[in-house]
Structure formats: C-alpha cells, structure tokens
Amino acid sequence: MTWTLPEPMLTSPVPDPGLRPGWAAEPKWDGFRALVSVDSGQVVLRSRRGTEMAPAFPEVVAGAAQLPDATALDGELVVWEEGRLAFERLQDRLQRRGAGAARAAAEWPAHFVAFDLLRLSGTDTTLWPYRRRRAALESLFAARRLSAPWALCPSTTDPDTVREWLTWAAVGMEGLVYKRLDSTYQPSVRGWRKYKVRETTEAIVGAVTGPVTAPRSLLLGRYNERGRLQYTGRTTALTQATSSTVAGLLAPARPGHPWTGWSFAAGWGTRETLDVTLVDPELVVEVGVDVARDAAGRWRHPARLHRPRTDLSPTDVPFLRPPP
Known part of the structure; x- marks a missing residue:
C-alpha cells in the first residue's frame, strides 16, 4: 500500500x-x-x-x-x-x-x-x-x-x-x-x-475600497524620510457602523494626490488589483497589525481598524522604514 x-x-x-x-x-x-x-x-x-x-x-x-x-x-x-x-x-x-x-x-x-x-x-x-x-x-x-x-x-x-x-x-x-x-x-x-503578536500603531488613510460615503476597507500609508506618502497596507473589512463613522471624516482626493495612477494588489503575492477611490490623505487611524513585514516595512497581513485619531495629524504618524 x-x-x-x-x-x-x-x-x-x-x-x-x-x-x-x-x-x-x-x-x-x-x-x-x-x-x-x-x-x-x-x-x-x-x-x-x-x-x-x-x-x-x-x-x-x-x-x-x-x-x-x-x-x-x-x-x-x-x-x-x-x-x-x-x-x-x-x-x-x-x-x-x-x-x-x-x-x-x-x-x-x-x-x-x-x-x-x-x-x-x-x-x-x-x-x-x-x-x-x-x-x-x-x-x-x-x-x-x-x-x-x-x-x-x-x-x-x-x-x-x-x-x-x-x-x-x-x-x-x-x-x-x-x-x-x-x-x-x-x-x-x-x-x-x-x-x-500584534502591535497598535497609526497610519494615514490614502484611499478606500467602495465609495467614499460607505468605505468597505481603508488603504493606509505612511510618509518615508523623503517626504513621500507610501502605501503600507490595508484594513480588514469595516463593519457598517465603523464605515459610517469613517465616511464622515473622509474627503475626496484633491488634484495632485501622491497615489494618482497607482494600482494596489488585492493581496500578498496576487496580481489581482483593487478598485480604489483616492481620498484626501489627512485622516489618521489607529490600527492593530502583526509583525509580518516585507523588505520595505509594509504590512503583509490586513490591519484591524481600532479607531479614527482625529486628535493626530499626518505629521504625527511614524515614518515608513524597512525592518531592522
């Protein structure tokens, strides 16, 4: 046998x-x-x-x-x-x-x-x-x-x-x-x-999936040390209540958004791309992330949204740095 x-x-x-x-x-x-x-x-x-x-x-x-x-x-x-x-x-x-x-x-x-x-x-x-x-x-x-x-x-x-x-x-x-x-x-x-192992940290909302008035997930970014907003990961799907709360804090992207013309993968290692809507990168959110990173320091797994941080500005968010 x-x-x-x-x-x-x-x-x-x-x-x-x-x-x-x-x-x-x-x-x-x-x-x-x-x-x-x-x-x-x-x-x-x-x-x-x-x-x-x-x-x-x-x-x-x-x-x-x-x-x-x-x-x-x-x-x-x-x-x-x-x-x-x-x-x-x-x-x-x-x-x-x-x-x-x-x-x-x-x-x-x-x-x-x-x-x-x-x-x-x-x-x-x-x-x-x-x-x-x-x-x-x-x-x-x-x-x-x-x-x-x-x-x-x-x-x-x-x-x-x-x-x-x-x-x-x-x-x-x-x-x-x-x-x-x-x-x-x-x-x-x-x-x-x-x-x-998870940690709580902050990121900037640069785009969403779904309409700005009812976002399904958030695309997150951080500035690098050269002052460029870089994509760092995406949240898990938002609940209806959370979506409504976040929608009231988002504004459509103005001309010259740093992610104009970018495409975003639907997941790590896949060629499928997301249909996203750019937003004004001013809203800071607190998220929970695990330790899995790529060489650029981006989160490989979806982040869990904890709450909007309207008390913080994008300049308060840590820089995107590669892992040590």
Whole structure:
C-alpha cells in the first residue's frame, strides 16, 4: 500500500498567549508551511495548499538524503537575511526553476524548520500523541546529526520560555503555536492554537475600497524620510457602523494626490488589483497589525481598524522604514 502525505493539521487563533497545563508551545515562523517526504529516493515538498515546491528549493531536495527512507516531516520553509526572516525572498524563490532556482538557493538558502513527525522509516506516526512524536523528532535530529537545510523547531512547556519567545518579533517571529501533549496529528483539523503578536500603531488613510460615503476597507500609508506618502497596507473589512463613522471624516482626493495612477494588489503575492477611490490623505487611524513585514516595512497581513485619531495629524504618524 502506497503511503501519501496527509493534509496538514491546522490552527485556530486565541487572544491570550498564556500556556495552559498539558500543552506545549512552539515559535510561529514567518515562512511557507510545508510538508516533505522521502520515499525510495523520491522527494515530495508540498505546500499547505498542495502546490509542489521541490523544483523551487533544490537545496531541500538534496538535503533529503540526510533523512531515513520512508520518512515525512511537517514544518516551515524560511529564509534568513541579515538576522531576520525574509518572507519576500521566499516569495521570489517560489517562482524560480532550474538554473534560476539553483542560483537563488546559493544566494538566499532556505531552511526547513521541522516541527512535527508524520512518518519515520516506514512507520506512520500521526496517531502517536504529540509528546511521543516530538521525542522521536528530537531523536531523529540527534541520531542522524541533521544539518542545513534542516532545523529543529524549539518546543517548550515552560511559561517563562514562552514569555521570552514573545519578544522575538523583531526578527520576524509571528507569535506562538500551542499543541496539546496528548493530541494525535489530525489532518485538516484545527486542533492546534495560535497566538499572533500584534502591535497598535497609526497610519494615514490614502484611499478606500467602495465609495467614499460607505468605505468597505481603508488603504493606509505612511510618509518615508523623503517626504513621500507610501502605501503600507490595508484594513480588514469595516463593519457598517465603523464605515459610517469613517465616511464622515473622509474627503475626496484633491488634484495632485501622491497615489494618482497607482494600482494596489488585492493581496500578498496576487496580481489581482483593487478598485480604489483616492481620498484626501489627512485622516489618521489607529490600527492593530502583526509583525509580518516585507523588505520595505509594509504590512503583509490586513490591519484591524481600532479607531479614527482625529486628535493626530499626518505629521504625527511614524515614518515608513524597512525592518531592522
């Protein structure tokens, strides 16, 4: 009987980073979720959505020779650049093949951060409890002396360590994932929990989707140090009540708006563009954002609108700067 990679186990968000008894925590990496298997020399590297990524990451395929045959791992593909996780490099690498992929692997090598064991030397481990899978994963790394591109994701049941990990946002860690110690690996089930580190900050409304009188979402900007208003991200969909409140504070764009002629992507990594209406960039809003940034410092995930800040002017908003 042929063994096939299962669908990945999923997470559901929680508002509190506290570690509960009977659970373990792991850092949440800003990368591509990936499952890898090696079987009779054949390597499969699959994304969460089922995309085959092996041609784009030849160093991971070559590194599979370190694994025992008939073994499969769940984890995250990441690229480090100048001391931080560089998601934009991963995004770029996904499009490359052949010689281009090999050059990118030399310039921006990826690591596979393994956080779960799905199969070991022909034994399906998905029905093992997490604590047993974790122990076997650690033994695999130690016994095989696995080295790059393989990295072992940390895991802890110590609350003090969890609190320390929450300070890692500066390097691109998104937060934490929690796994019950006695839980099996359940494909497609949201049995794990995740906590994302978020911060509250300000931005300037430069455009909206939908009409100015009833905006559906806000396009946000910040000035750079040269005095140019740059796009930094978009909010999630506004509620009807919030839309009405914000609409009363917006004014149509005057001639010479700094975003005239610009187009805006509907989401990270998509070519679909938004239908937007420019507004006078005078309204400041307070938003909640996570730590995922691109190389320019823009927010990769939608921001959550907290409230308009009519007490602030655009000059009070922090400059847009790339991550440290």
